[in-house]
Amino acid sequence: MICCIPEMKLTTKPIILVVDDDLNILAVLEARLSSIDYRVLTASGGEEAIELLKNSPVDLMITDVKMPGMGGMDLFSAAHEIRPGLPVMFLTAYGTIPDAVKALKAGAFDYLTKPFNGRELISKVQEVLKKNAPKPTLDTLPPLSESLWGGKSPAMRELYDLVDRIARSDVNVLLLGESGVGKERVARLLHQRGHRREQPFIVVDCGSTPSGLLESELFGHVRGAFTHAIRDKKGLIEAADKGTLFLDEIGNISHDMQVRLLRFLEDRKIRRIGDLREIPVNCRVISATNVILSDEVAAGNFRQDLYYRLRVVTLKIPPLRERREDIPVLAQQFVENFCKSQNLPMVKLPAETIKWLCEYPWPGNVRELKNALEGSVVLCRDGTLHKSDLSLSGLPDAPQKSQAATGDTSSLSLDQSERNAILRALQQAGFVQKKAAHLLGISRRAIHYKIKKYGIDCGKRSSIGREGD
Numbered sequence: 432m433i434c435c436i437p438e439m440k441l442t443t444k445p446i447i448l449v450v451d452d453d454l455n456i457l458a459v460l461e462a463r464l465s466s467i468d469y470r471v472l473t474a475s476g477g478e479e480a481i482e483l484l485k486n487s488p489v490d491l492m493i494t495d496v497k498m499p500g501m502g503g504m505d506l507f508s509a510a511h512e513i514r515p516g517l518p519v520m521f522l523t524a525y526g527t528i529p530d531a532v533k534a535l536k537a538g539a540f541d542y543l544t545k546p547f548n549g550r551e552l553i554s555k556v557q558e559v560l561k562k563n564a565p566k567p568t569l570d571t572l573p574p575l576s577e578s579l580w581g582g583k584s585p586a587m588r589e590l591y592d593l594v595d596r597i598a599r600s601d602v603n604v605l606l607l608g609e610s611g612v613g614k615e616r617v618a619r620l621l622h623q624r625g626h627r628r629e630q631p632f633i634v635v636d637c638g639s640t641p642s643g644l645l646e647s648e649l650f651g652h653v654r655g656a657f658t659h660a661i662r663d664k665k666g667l668i669e670a671a672d673k674g675t676l677f678l679d680e681i682g683n684i685s686h687d688m689q690v691r692l693l694r695f696l697e698d699r700k701i702r703r704i705g706d707l708r709e710i711p712v713n714c715r716v717i718s719a720t721n722v723i724l725s726d727e728v729a730a731g732n733f734r735q736d737l738y739y740r741l742r743v744v745t746l747k748i749p750p751l752r753e754r755r756e757d758i759p760v761l762a763q764q765f766v767e768n769f770c771k772s773q774n775l776p777m778v779k780l781p782a783e784t785i786k787w788l789c790e791y792p793w794p795g796n797v798r799e800l801k802n803a804l805e806g807s808v809v810l811c812r813d814g815t816l817h818k819s820d821l822s823l824s825g826l827p828d829a830p831q832k833s834q835a836a837t838g839d840t841s842s843l844s845l846d847q848s849e850r851n852a853i854l855r856a857l858q859q860a861g862f863v864q865k866k867a868a869h870l871l872g873i874s875r876r877a878i879h880y881k882i883k884k885y886g887i888d889c890g891k892r893s894s895i896g897r898e899g900d
Contacts, residue, residue: 445560446470446487450480450494450506451522456545460493463549464556477501477509484513491559496523496542507539518559522547582757586749590617597744598624603696605681605741606719608748611798614719615679617748622675627715630674633667638680645688647704656705668701671714681741682720682727686734693737716741722880730879751793751800758789761797765804766816778808779815787818850885853878862889 447469449460454475461471472487474480476498483489492510496503507519521542535542540559543552597604598621606614615634622632640648651666668676684692695701696716700709718741727733751758762780770777793799807820852871856878860866868878882889 444468444470445490446472447556448472448474448480448483448487448489448492450474450477450492450498450503452476452495452498456495456522460552463552467553469556477503477506480506481509481513484510484517489514489517491518491520491556493520493522493556496521504533511538518562520555520559582754582760584749584754584757586754587757590746590748593746594620595624597621597746599626601625601627601715603715603741603743604717605724605743605745606717606748607724607745608719608721609750609796610721611796612748612750613797614721614748615677617746618675618677618717618719621717622677622715625675625715627674631671632675632677633671633714634677634679635667636679638683642685642688645684646691649688650691650701650703652704653706656703660705663703666701666703668695668712668714669703669710672712673714675715675717678716678718680720681718682722682724682733689734689737693734693740696737696740723883726880726883732879751796755789758800759785761800762788762804765801766808769805769808775808776814778811781815781817784816784818784821787821849881850887853881853885854887857882857887857889864889 447464449457449464449471450473451457451460452475457473457475461473464471472483472489474483477494478501480492480494481501484492494503494506498506501509503521507521510517510519518540519538520540522545523542524545540562541555543555594617604618604621606617608614619632622628635645635649637645647664647666649666649668651664651669652660653663654660678692695712698709699713700711702709724733724738724742728735728738759780762785766778766780769775788800795802803821804816807816811817811820853867856867856870857864860870864878864882865875868875871878873881881887
């Protein structure tokens with residue numbers, strides 16, 4: 432009789448108990464399973480297996496059906512008394528297949544016939560372990576500060592608190608923030624920390640999807656609903672059933688789509704294009720935008736009732752320039768993660784580089800910081816990331832401080848140039864926004880947003896000089 436108990440250590444490797452009275456079979460199974468980094472316990476009979484189950488955290492048991500003394504079926508029953516729900520696979524000769532089928536009906540996961548194929552064994556073991564892998568719980572999830580790249584600024588601490596409080600509910604959430612601040616990442620965190628975390632998280636990019644296709648993407652269609660609709664298609668809203676639907680750049684959808692989306696939010700039912708039946712959908716809706724939706728509502732470009740439906744709770748994600756104290760932590764984390772993922776030697780960030788990073792305005796926010804650092808890591812030569820490496824990656828030679836910070840009003844920033852261009856167009860158009868937008872080659876919605884952004888008072892008919900003060 433053989434009873435082999437390896438030294439127990441803290442580990443995340445799956446532990447597999449193999450039981451067979453044939454020592455050659457035990458040796459083959461142990462070699463096969465150990466080769467893919469599983470921990471293997473072996474026992475030559477049912478009694479030894481029972482002792483191991485009482486003292487070891489086993490994730491899967493593989494046992495022969497026919498053994499002297501306690502057979503496989505008796506061991507199966509005893510094992511479930513000790514470890515309810517333990518997955519069990521049976522090894523069987525061709526003559527005992529009926530016994531294996533009986534075991535499947537009793538709750539076993541699968542069986543293999545002897546002689547077995549090594550690849551088939553590994554495939555079945557991986558399948559069983561995957562099905563029985565423990566689902567992540569709130570206790571096993573990393574802290575929010577780690578999930579959002581780090582940062583202990585007051586603005587981020589407030590965001591962590593709000594995410595933690597909101598995640599457990601099903602209320603609709605509207606995420607506001609500039610491009611690159613991490614709105615989709617926050618949406619995923621809300622999903623992962625809520626009770627729907629084991630269900631789908633469906634992303635819809637409303638900004639890049641043409642309006643003519645967005646309806647079909649969201650609601651789906653039936654065969655023959657329009658040209659080229661050759662088969663039924665499930666929409667993304669339906670695909671998000673029981674999970675979370677994330678509508679990115681929601682401010683860009685057309686008025687017709689706003690009406691359809693409002694109807695879904697009110698009734699929680701959809702109707703595919705060309706179909707008559709309604710399909711109930713139970714999903715949480717999280718939306719995001721980098722435009723000021725309240726201004727769009729005031730301008731008549733976004734439905735007020737839809738706005739209220741979407742923003743049951745609003746989270747504003749601060750831009751990087753408003754939490755500069757987080758930049759050193761973010762920079763170090765991005766560099767370390769990139770070096771590890773690319774198998775590169777670790778790169779150092781000297782104090783002068785960190786100072787430079789903290790002074791730069793980062794108009795592209797966290798996304799720009801991450802991409803710039805990854806490019807600089809590839810370009811640096813001596814294992815130390817210098818300011819010159821950042822310049823090579825595409826950033827300017829020196830940080831472009833705002834005029835408010837430097838007190839210098841003699842030079843024009845990009846924002847000032849854009850502001851003055853809008854003012855000139857407004858003056859030339861007699862302050863009629865539609866005409867000014869046409870002169871600039873932008874939409875009426877865009878010019879309205881820019882006017883609000885730069886605080887231009889169209890009612891005062893101000894000159895460029897006075898508006899630029």
